[in-house]
Amino acid sequence: MSKQKIYSLFFKLLLSIILLNLNGLLYLFIGTTGIISPLILFLSVYLITNSDDRTFSKLFTGYFLYILIYLVVGLISLIVSLQVGANTLSTIADIIKTLIFVSALYLGYKQELKYNSSIINFTCWVIIISVLLSFGLDYINIAAIQGNYRTEMRMSGFFANPNELAAQALFAILSVQFLYKQYINKLYRLILFIILLICAYSMFMAFSRSIFLAFFILLFLQLFVYRGISMKSTFFVVCSILLLSIVLPILYESVNVNLQKRIDTSLEIFDVGLSDRNTGGRLNLINEAFVYIYENPFLGIGIGNMQRIEGVGGVHNAYLAVWGNAGFFVLLYFLFFLAILLKKLHKYSIEKRNTFILFLILTICINGLSKAGVFEFKINNLVLALSLAVLASSNLKGKSHA
Known part of the structure; x- marks a missing residue:
């Protein structure tokens, strides 16, 4: 195996450890995080000392x-x-x-x-997988059974704090948008749409006020600044508002009392x-x-x-x-x-x-x-x-x- 392939393998390993929150996953199941930190440090030092180009831009x-x-x-x-x-x-x-x-x-x-x-695509998919895994842990109640995380109020998956999952879910939504433009195949786009719904649900169930603020600011920028006002964007906004008016009350009724109180207070x-x-x-x-x-x-x-x-x-x-x-x-x-x-x-x-x-x-x-x-x-x-x-x-x- 060439030096470049080894470097790429170690780099992707580090990305996966961080984006899949392996520290959080270990803490969820065994209650400790001391195993991963030395590995992260080792991989970081390796990447710095074995890089082909160790020059830094003015911005860095x-x-x-x-x-x-x-x-x-x-x-x-x-x-x-x-x-x-x-x-x-x-x-x-x-x-x-x-x-x-x-x-x-x-x-x-x-x-x-x-x-x-394709490294950005790889990053997007790992972000998405982290949210899907967190959704799965919540859906089959593993996170609640383990008891190392508080799950009686908001979804957290294997993130120590629901706010972290909310941020990751928004990252995943942005990743879906990034990947959607690259896939023409209708089946792939359907899969991405289903993933988008799961990520949006996870973001809602994690319910971070600042992440919701970020979401609506980004939505406004996307529709009215970077794309510009058009019939298509207007139609999308109207349809989204109608859909949310139907879906959000249903979600509200399905969540626990603690989350309902948090939603009521926020509103x-x-x-x-x-x-x-x-x-x-x-x-x-x-x-x-x-x-x-x-x-x-x-x-x-x-x-x-x-x-x-x-x-x-x-x-x-x-x-x-x-x-x-x-x-x-x-x-x-x-x-x-x-x-x-x-x-x-x-x-x-x-x-x-x-x-x-x-x-x-x-x-x-x-x-x-x-x-x-x-x-x-x-x-x-x-x-x-x-x-x-x-x-x-x-x-x-x-x-x-x-």
Whole structure:
């Protein structure tokens, strides 16, 4: 077997471990996750040291600098504030592992895109399979029987948190759309349509408010920005609204009481606007977060200290977490990096007539408004690495047109 084939095999193995959430699957059945982490580290180091091309694009270099600045400033602010948080060491470890992991995946994707044009299709199918497996575990009640995950409220499959499954289900919906354009055969398209329904059902049963927000924003962008208003898009919207008006009440009646209460509370947004109750306590958490941020808004209070907020494990906002951990200027740099990334992906989407990767990144960015750690989560890091590699491997034209 050639060196390139071995490299490709190891890369696909790493993708499968992450996207199939093998850590979560092991935890579901045996209650431990310590087996997989060393394997992920080994594969990451192998991909970095055996890549044909270890050069980095300007955009990746910008991300690399963000991680280093975040780490350095966060450590300096720890010394200045003299406040070591309960999660300081784990947060530092997560940042370092994130840097190694994203670097490995970036180099891996760059090499695969050079030799294997189907690597994005492979990624899509593994994402889809992860959601189908989670749906299957829920359907046959294995997740509930094992008891390591809370399943009495929302579907989680082998993801530790239902919010993670919801995000993965939206990734899967975007993957189905990406694959649908490539299959002309009606049987394949029928299979993809059935998969789409399962993924949409899984996203509903996992019921993450921020993922629903992302879904509707992406739907609007797809129909009215990237495709433009047309008779076809208008017809699709009308049919979708009619279908949802029939299906959603049926789904509502079939779910458990706890999920019904969560749905009822969430729908209060349309009657009374945003409140602490219908946002799952997020507004109160934001107020508490600013109490800590105001202690030192420019330097932060140190990595891991934003987890001092009691109740639900921290600030629950990825951007406020960066601000509190390392200060305003580090947050500003990160937002600038995301703006440049989204701008380049927008240009890529127009020229390639495909919004898949842009929408994946937008999902992560929107989800970060109500979740902490989304930019350190391994699956999201994989998506980030994919987007950086695709941009580095593509030759965008100088002009931009719809």
